[in-house]
Structures are given as C-alpha cells and as structure tokens.
Amino acid sequence: MVFENLSNKLQDTFKRLRGMGKLSEKNIEESLREVRLALLEADVNFKVVKDFIATVKERSIGQEVLNSLTPGQQVIKIVYEELTKLMGEHEAPLKLADRPPTIVMLVGLQGAGKTSTAGKMAGLLKKQGRRPLLIAADIYRPAAIKQLQVLGGQLDIPVFSLEGADPVKIARQGVEYAIAYQRDLVIIDTAGRLHVNEELMNELKEIQARVNPHEILLVIDAMTGQDAVNVANSFQETLGLTGVILTKLDSDTRGGAALSVRAVTKAPIKYVGLGEKMENLEVFHPSRMASRVLG
Numbered sequence: 001m002v003f004e005n006l007s008n009k010l011q012d013t014f015k016r017l018r019g020m021g022k023l024s025e026k027n028i029e030e031s032l033r034e035v036r037l038a039l040l041e042a043d044v045n046f047k048v049v050k051d052f053i054a055t056v057k058e059r060s061i062g063q064e065v066l067n068s069l070t071p072g073q074q075v076i077k078i079v080y081e082e083l084t085k086l087m088g089e090h091e092a093p094l095k096l097a098d099r100p101p102t103i104v105m106l107v108g109l110q111g112a113g114k115t116s117t118a119g120k121m122a123g124l125l126k127k128q129g130r131r132p133l134l135i136a137a138d139i140y141r142p143a144a145i146k147q148l149q150v151l152g153g154q155l156d157i158p159v160f161s162l163e164g165a166d167p168v169k170i171a172r173q174g175v176e177y178a179i180a181y182q183r184d185l186v187i188i189d190t191a192g193r194l195h196v197n198e199e200l201m202n203e204l205k206e207i208q209a210r211v212n213p214h215e216i217l218l219v220i221d222a223m224t225g226q227d228a229v230n231v232a233n234s235f236q237e238t239l240g241l242t243g244v245i246l247t248k249l250d251s252d253t254r255g256g257a258a259l260s261v262r263a264v265t266k267a268p269i270k271y272v273g274l275g276e277k278m279e280n281l282e283v284f285h286p287s288r289m290a291s292r293v294l295g
C-alpha cells in the first residue's frame with residue numbers, strides 16, 4: 001500500500017521522539033534528519049523535501065515546543081500540519097459551471113489512466129446526481145474509444161464519438177450534443193502520447209481554445225514518481241491546469257508524487273485513483289493523506 005515504507009520509518013522516528021521527554025535542539029535536528037531521509041527514499045522531490053524540513057525545523061525549535069510538556073508530540077503535530085499544507089491543505093472540489101454543461105477536459109500521457117479515470121469520474125458524478133456525457137476524443141488509440149464505450153455501457157452513461165473526425169471537432173460536437181440532450185457535465189477523454197511533445201500540446205491547446213473547459217485536469221501515474229512531477233510541470237506551463245488526478249496510488253508504495261506534485265506545480269490534486277475498478281476513484285483529502293503518511 002502507498003506510503004508503507006515511509007510510514008514505518010516515520011513511526012520509528014516518532015516513537016523515539018515521544019520517548020525522550022524533554023527535547024533539545026540537537027534531538028530535533030537528528031529526528032528531522034531521519035524524516036528527511038525517509039521522504040527522499042519515498043521519492044519526494046529534493047527541493048520539496050528541503051523546504052519542508054526547513055519549515056518544520058523552524059517551527060519546532062521555538063521555545064513553545066521545547067518548553068511544552070510533550071515536545072515530541074508537538075513536533076509530530078507540526079510534521080502532520082506541514083504535510084497537509086504540502087498537499088494543498090483543503091479539498092479542491094470540481095468547479096461546476098454556473099450555466100451547464102460543466103466541461104472537464106482530461107489530459108495526460110498514454111497509459112496514465114485517462115480513459116479509465118474518465119469512466120470512474122463519470123460514475124462518481126452520476127452517483128452525485130449529475131447527468132454526465134463522455135466524449136471519446138482519443139482517436140490515435142482506437143481501443144480507447146471502444147474502452148470508453150464499454151465503460152459507458154457498464155455505467156449507463158452515454159458516450160459521444162465521431163468516426164473519422166479530428167479531436168477538436170469531436171470535442172466541439174460532443175459539447176453541442178450535451179447541450180441538445182441536457183447532459184450537465186461533459187468529460188473529454190483526449191489523446192496522449194508516450195512522451196510530452198509539441199504535437200500533443202498543440203492539439204490540446206486547440207481543443208482547450210475551442211471548448212473553453214471549466215476544468216483541465218492532468219491525469220498522472222503515481223508510479224512514475226519524479227517523472228510524474230516533471231510531466232505535470234510541462235503540462236502546467238503549456239495549458240495552465242486547474243488540477244491533477246493521481247492514478248495508481250494503490251500500486252506505488254513510495255507515493256512521492258502525491259507529496260510533491262502540488263508544491264511543484266501549484267495545481268491542486270482533485271482525485272486519486274486507488275485501483276482498476278470503476279469505484280476506485282476518490283476525492284483527494286490532504287489531511288487524510290497526511291494521516292496515512294504518519295500511519
């Protein structure tokens with residue numbers, strides 16, 4: 001499970017801290033050195049770790065903590081609070097349009113989990129009373145259109161596709177279809193590529209310009225660690241993301257991407273994928289994730 005090693009390491013460090021009674025500056029520094037190593041091993045971005053440790057240290061070395069009756073507990077509380085802040089502090093709910101349909105564009109590299117996430121999101125939002133429409137604009141991977149149609153069938157959610165058309169036209173006409181048939185939320189599954197390239201970005205920029213999405217969410221694979229964060233940066237610079245969806249958190253034991261991506265890109269994590277099944281998508285809660293890290 002995600003954060004397993006990190007949690008185990010932090011628990012050891014914190015156990016020692018709690019057992020110490022009174023703390024000196026040196027004790028705190030030693031403990032934070034262990035925290036720093038554990039975060040780096042969990043594949044958290046180097047710069048993010050550095051800033052994080054500096055903030056925790058500054059807050060922990062204050063008189064209030066050192067003079068308190070439970071200084072170890074205070075330091076742990078500071079680590080928890082700063083971890084929560086790192087991941088965005090509060091939930092970042094989906095922005096709904098004042099005048100429906102709300103248009104959500106999913107972008108990302110091939111294999112990141114866009115198509116399955118499109119289905120999962122539509123299913124989740126349907127349960128919340130929305131009337132979603134899925135738009136299949138990934139024309140370069142023919143299996144993606146079929147995959148979305150199958151998911152739509154399972155979830156009883158319509159899927160718009162247009163054979164032979166380009167992605168921009170599919171997206172535009174899909175939105176018109178949603179308006180005509182009173183679907184109040186549209187999820188566009190766009191095409192990915194193996195790597196970030198100009199062709200991909202130009203195509204996405206054009207769809208963005210033509211459909212004016214309320215949300216442009218990057219789907220990234222948590223298992224790719226630091227790379228996920230670099231990819232997120234490229235998309236952020238080119239498109240201006242409104243949020244991120246991290247997939248495969250169930251299979252990455254390190255979880256560094258979850259702890260770095262918000263700090264590096266400033267884009268909030270909106271959802272996390274925790275498995276292959278349609279129900280395995282959850283709204284991201286920074287504080288709950290921080291609790292999971294602390295174990």
Ligand code: GDP
Pocket residue numbers: 108109110111112113114115116117144192246247248249250251272273274275276280
């Ligand atoms: P796309 O190319 O971005 O559209 O990626 P797909 O939606 O086809 O997903 C690629 C693979 O990742 C599929 O086998 C999915 O079942 C799998 N996948 C997607 N999200 C998750 C997740 O949260 N956890 C796990 N374990 N697998 C996932």
